[in-house]
Amino acid sequence: MAIGVTQNTFQLNIVSAEGPLFSGKAHALAISGLDGELGIRPGHSPLLSRIKPGVAYFQTDLKGDDEILYISGGILEVQPSLVTVLADTAMHGKDIDEARANEARRAAEENINKQGNDINFAQAQMDLAKAMAQLRAVELTQKQRRR
Structure with missing residues (x-):
């Protein structure tokens, strides 16, 4: 994680349209806001931000x-003392189908490169x-497992 952690915690709730993904104490959160990367720690100033597609990291255990x-x-x-992420879609890196994400990336690249008005x-x-954010989450999860 790119942000430091402290002994203190905040309540973190991560919910997607499919249902809750996490609810518990966290030491830090890093997430992609619309205007850049955000690092959240206990006592952070109040903030409301749109989230762009990306990878979110959070730490629940100082040694984990x-x-x-x-x-x-x-x-x-x-x-x-409370951080809420209301995600359109959210998935643990280990639950992402890498082949499907690669296919979505290829399809999106093809659509970008197509000529015509129907795109x-x-x-x-x-x-x-x-698709790129999903692949990044898969990559980071795989690196973490190898350690």
Whole structure:
């Protein structure tokens, strides 16, 4: 994780449209906000931000590995002792189908490279960003397992 952790914790709730993914104490959270990377620790100033597709890391145990999630987008609300992630879609890195994510990446790249008016370029870019974020979550999870 790119951010430091402390002994203190905050309540972290991560919920997607499919249901809750995590609810418990965390020492730190790193997540991709619309305007850049965000590092959240206990006592953080109140914040409301849109989340872009990316990988979220959070630490629940000072001596353990980071938890790694793929987040497709959503909303982040930060209060000094409570952080809520309302994700459109969220998945643990270990639960992502790598072959399917690679196929989604290839399809998005093809759509971006197509000529013509029937292509929604913005949607193809978003699809590519989501696929790349899923693949990054898979990669980080695999690296973590090898240690």
